[in-house]
Amino acid sequence: MSKPQTTQGLTRRQLLARASAAGAFVLGAGFVAAPDAAWAIETTHLDPETFATLVQMARDIYPHDHVGDEYYVIALRGYDSAEQAAAITAGIAALDAAARGRGFPSYLGTGWERDRVDILRAMEESAFFQQIRGGLVTGLYNQKEVWPLFGYEGESYSQGGYLHRGFDDITWL
Amino acid sequence: MAAPFDLNDDGVVVIIGTGAGGGVLANELAQRGVSVVALEAGGRYLPEDYLNDEWDSFGQLAWTDPRTTSGDWRVARDFSGLPAWIVKAVGGTTTHWAGASIRFQPHEWKAATTYGRVQGANLLDWPIDDAEMAPWYELAETKLGVTRTGGREGLPGNNNYKVFEAGARALGYEEVHTGRMAINAADFDGRPACQQTGFCFQGCKWGAKWSAAYTDIPRGEATGNLEVRENAHVARILHDDRGLVTGVEYFDRDGNLQFQRARIVAVAGNSFESPRLLLNSASSMFPDGLANSSGQVGRNYMRHVTGSVYGVFDQPVKMWRGTTMAGIVQDESRHDPSRGFVAGYELETLALGLPFMAAFLDPGGWGREFTSALDSYENMAGMWIVGEDMPQETNRVTLNHAVTDRWGLPVANVHFDDHPNDVAMRNHAYARGQAIYEAVGATRTFPTPPYPSTHNLGTNRMSENPRDGVVNRWGQTHDIANLFVSDGSQFTTGAAENPTLTIVALAIRQADHIARQMSAGAL
Numbered sequence: 001m002s003k004p005q006t007t008q009g010l011t012r013r014q015l016l017a018r019a020s021a022a023g024a025f026v027l028g029a030g031f032v033a034a035p036d037a038a039w040a041i042e043t044t045h046l047d048p049e050t051f052a053t054l055v056q057m058a059r060d061i062y063p064h065d066h067v068g069d070e071y072y073v074i075a076l077r078g079y080d081s082a083e084q085a086a087a088i089t090a091g092i093a094a095l096d097a098a099a100r101g102r103g104f105p106s107y108l109g110t111g112w113e114r115d116r117v118d119i120l121r122a123m124e125e126s127a128f129f130q131q132i133r134g135g136l137v138t139g140l141y142n143q144k145e146v147w148p149l150f151g152y153e154g155e156s157y158s159q160g161g162y163l164h165r166g167f168d169d170i171t172w173l
Numbered sequence: 174m175a176a177p178f179d180l181n182d183d184g185v186v187v188i189i190g191t192g193a194g195g196g197v198l199a200n201e202l203a204q205r206g207v208s209v210v211a212l213e214a215g216g217r218y219l220p221e222d223y224l225n226d227e228w229d230s231f232g233q234l235a236w237t238d239p240r241t242t243s244g245d246w247r248v249a250r251d252f253s254g255l256p257a258w259i260v261k262a263v264g265g266t267t268t269h270w271a272g273a274s275i276r277f278q279p280h281e282w283k284a285a286t287t288y289g290r291v292q293g294a295n296l297l298d299w300p301i302d303d304a305e306m307a308p309w310y311e312l313a314e315t316k317l318g319v320t321r322t323g324g325r326e327g328l329p330g331n332n333n334y335k336v337f338e339a340g341a342r343a344l345g346y347e348e349v350h351t352g353r354m355a356i357n358a359a360d361f362d363g364r365p366a367c368q369q370t371g372f373c374f375q376g377c378k379w380g381a382k383w384s385a386a387y388t389d390i391p392r393g394e395a396t397g398n399l400e401v402r403e404n405a406h407v408a409r410i411l412h413d414d415r416g417l418v419t420g421v422e423y424f425d426r427d428g429n430l431q432f433q434r435a436r437i438v439a440v441a442g443n444s445f446e447s448p449r450l451l452l453n454s455a456s457s458m459f460p461d462g463l464a465n466s467s468g469q470v471g472r473n474y475m476r477h478v479t480g481s482v483y484g485v486f487d488q489p490v491k492m493w494r495g496t497t498m499a500g501i502v503q504d505e506s507r508h509d510p511s512r513g514f515v516a517g518y519e520l521e522t523l524a525l526g527l528p529f530m531a532a533f534l535d536p537g538g539w540g541r542e543f544t545s546a547l548d549s550y551e552n553m554a555g556m557w558i559v560g561e562d563m564p565q566e567t568n569r570v571t572l573n574h575a576v577t578d579r580w581g582l583p584v585a586n587v588h589f590d591d592h593p594n595d596v597a598m599r600n601h602a603y604a605r606g607q608a609i610y611e612a613v614g615a616t617r618t619f620p621t622p623p624y625p626s627t628h629n630l631g632t633n634r635m636s637e638n639p640r641d642g643v644v645n646r647w648g649q650t651h652d653i654a655n656l657f658v659s660d661g662s663q664f665t666t667g668a669a670e671n672p673t674l675t676i677v678a679l680a681i682r683q684a685d686h687i688a689r690q691m692s693a694g695a696l
Binding site for chain 1: 225226227228329330331332335336339367368369370371372378379486488489490491493494495526527528530531532537539540541543544547548550551613
């Protein structure tokens with residue numbers, strides 16, 4: 001369902017004009033896309049705004065500034081299902097309500113990460129928060145495509161291990 | 174070839190579990206001409222099957238049957254259904270273990286005498302000692318090919334070790350080296366030298382690390398005296414009206430209940446399943462479970478004082494490269510109450526891949542304090558604390574009748590509260606570990622909480638007096654002459670050392686004893 005590079009005929013400028021204050025665009029018609037159009041997803045069960053908010057929530061839980069949205073989207077797209085949609089929609093609605101309670105138009109309508117973190121901190125014991133956080137531990141960090149962004153090399157057996165490839169190559173000590 | 178034995182053959186020794194205890198016992202008995210049926214709950218995986226991917230390997234090998242937890246340990250909160258990280262497979266947790274193979278220190282056999290009275294601790298001396306165990310340790314070290322013993326060389330140090338060693342030396346520690354490891358530094362016993370691949374925890378694809386799965390098990394099978402039945406989950410041990418065990422009921426791979434007769438039964442299912450099985454085998458003659466006249470079955474659960482320290486540096490370490498447990502500091506393993514606690518601890522390097530680091534660095538943690546640590550993953554070094562924890566009667570494995578496994582059997586509940594001595598030791602070790610990394614320029618350090626336990630000990634403990642424990646000096650239950658315990662659950666106290674070498678030494682010794690007793694007609 002992921003459709004990278006989908007821009008639905010919008011120019012980058014039009015995209016930028018529709019950018020929400022934080023994170024992903026909602027393109028309408030079931031599409032959510034990154035401001036730079038590096039990724040896009042066509043949601044089928046979740047409202048696009050809901051999914052965009054979910055992506056931002058994931059970024060705020062496990063913020064890695066050098067990790068693109070697309071990896072968070074991959075970790076989250078399983079929630080766009082008939083079984084999960086109602087619970088996710090309710091959870092995100094609660095997140096938006098909490099934001100409004102603090103004077104913001106919505107969770108995505110906050111300006112600073114610290115404001116969103118305050119909102120999340122107040123709900124971190126909730127089942128919804130723990131479901132999203134727990135799912136990300138494997139959903140985000142167990143993506144092999146993410147590992148190189150952290151320098152992690154994964155398996156080495158296929159290359160004969162590190163015995164002759166730098167297991168003891170430290171030089172700065 | 175592995176000879177299949179008949180279910181009605183009442184001359185066999187039935188061993189439940191095939192890890193460091195059961196797997197070694199099975200081979201050692203088979204080598205002595207004893208007929209053995211080993212029942213293994215898991216399947217058989219060999220080096221070509223092992224997966225060098227943390228979560229995939231966990232899914233392949235880990236024991237994930239339901240268990241429950243209680244108590245103040247953080248594992249009960251963060252991993253409530255997973256109190257232990259152990260293996261369900263032929264070879265048991267010898268597939269997963271890191272390979273550290275160090276003997277108990279002489280005083281650790283006599284914890285009650287050495288440490289004196291410790292309030293709230295159920296300390297007891299082992300009925301055996303250093304002199305008695307020395308020859309068995311030597312046999313175990315030879316079997317495992319332990320480095321830095323028997324004239325074998327040590328392993329080379331990887332990057333993670335070099336950081337650890339430099340910091341330890343800077344603090345003045347002297348007993349710092351690349352460990353006594355059951356990982357070959359040179360070809361040994363038909364197995365190759367370590368290729369510094371990492372993933373020791375996921376099963377060594379080279380076979381450089383000793384595991385019963387591809388050493389003792391096939392060698393026992395080659396005698397024709399050992400049959401290993403895989404995917405056989407034991408439900409109950411039965412006995413006759415004389416109070417001797419007669420065999421075991423187990424569910425085979427198709428879920429059918431079978432009964433294997435036995436001359437002797439040895440329980441080696443690790444410190445949760447072994448007491449669970451004895452408790453689930455309660456009968457009208459033994460209403461509190463088998464071998465439980467002392468009331469000690471399931472009690473005195475120990476898991477070592479553990480924890481990790483990770484340090485972040487301003488330059489790369491790449492700790493995942495090479496041996497997972499690549500070196501040790503032993504200076505703190507002494508008993509020195511001036512530190513504010515009895516007994517001691519070892520510090521050993523440890524590395525996790527990114528997926529497990531995310532899961533274990535600070536379970537439940539989130540936000541930039543957490544993610545900025547992972548952002549520096551490449552610049553991270555790691556070590557693990559392993560120290561002696563205090564046996565407490567209330568730390569125990571009980572049956573949880575509200576939760577059953579797929580066969581309808583009550584699961585084990587594992588209750589654990591830290592003893593104040595455990596907390597004092599862990600805090601001391603955290604501070605020393607952090608100081609080690611700071612001494613070589615760490616910009617940030619993390620005192621990481623204990624993982625689900627791999628060292629599970631003490632729940633069928635050994636005692637001189639039948640009143641104080643479950644088994645005698647041979648691992649034979651005080652109550653039932655032909656029922657033995659052969660795993661880490663027989664540990665009277667845990668000592669500061671990784672337990673596998675001691676489990677193996679005890680299993681070799683037990684095999685020698687059982688074979689002699691059988692020859693003499695005493696069993």
